[in-house]
């Protein structure tokens with residue numbers, strides 16, 4: 258894990274000419290480096306301060322050859338880490354299924370058929386009080402496995418207050434995404450979170466997003482529906498949810514409201 262973390266940091270230390278080749282503004286490009294810094298993209302009055310490299314990482318054989326060749330160990334280390342993270346996510350999803358009273362392998366199909374990683378880099382920021390790394394959002398996918406740095410920055414919204422999630426050495430943070438809330442008919446809730454910056458230390462994190470295949474139909478599981486418990490959410494294709502989420506910039510209230518039954 259240390260090697261993976263280091264190779265991810267190295268990617269952002271590559272020279273600008275190389276990073277320029279990986280850069281794209283197109284949110285649908287499968288492998289792209291992006292930044293919210295030089296343009297000073299804003300979220301309301303808040304400036305954003307994050308560079309990120311985003312790409313699919315499952316099934317590995319379909320995507321690994323499209324990843325950068327430099328740093329030279331990027332494909333090897335991030336590939337090995339992706340396999341481990343996907344296995345961990347499957348174990349967690351089996352436990353969640355059991356906890357919900359669904360069959361163990363409920364999610365072991367197209368519901369968890371893809372995984373993407375966002376390698377986030379937050380350089381030390383001269384004005385942390387005026388910036389956010391990532392603004393308030395819930396993840397659009399099924400479940401997220403987040404590898405934090407040793408530098409803190411992640412916060413979750415709990416009862417109207419932002420609570421810091423301090424990094425634990427070699428631990429992952431597990432986030433429930435919108436799709437898990439919808440499939441569980443609201444029994445599990447996705448949680449709003451954000452990342453703040455600081456003036457002394459750069460921070461690099463990796464969010465592994467386990468997600469349904471784009472054509473997969475998402476709806477509350479039949480097991481949660483009876484005459485006393487109608488479906489809370491409607492049925493839709495994941496790709497339609499994803500487009501809407503991107504168009505609405507992940508606004509939790511707007512997105513949630515639009516997919517209510």
Ligand SMILES: O=C(O)CCC(=O)C(=O)O
Pocket residue numbers: 375377391396410411450451452462464
């Ligand atoms: O970097 C972090 O701590 C959070 C990143 C995040 O929430 C995301 O990439 O969706």
Ligand SMILES: [Fe+2]
Pocket residue numbers: 394395396450464
């Ligand atoms: Fe997130």
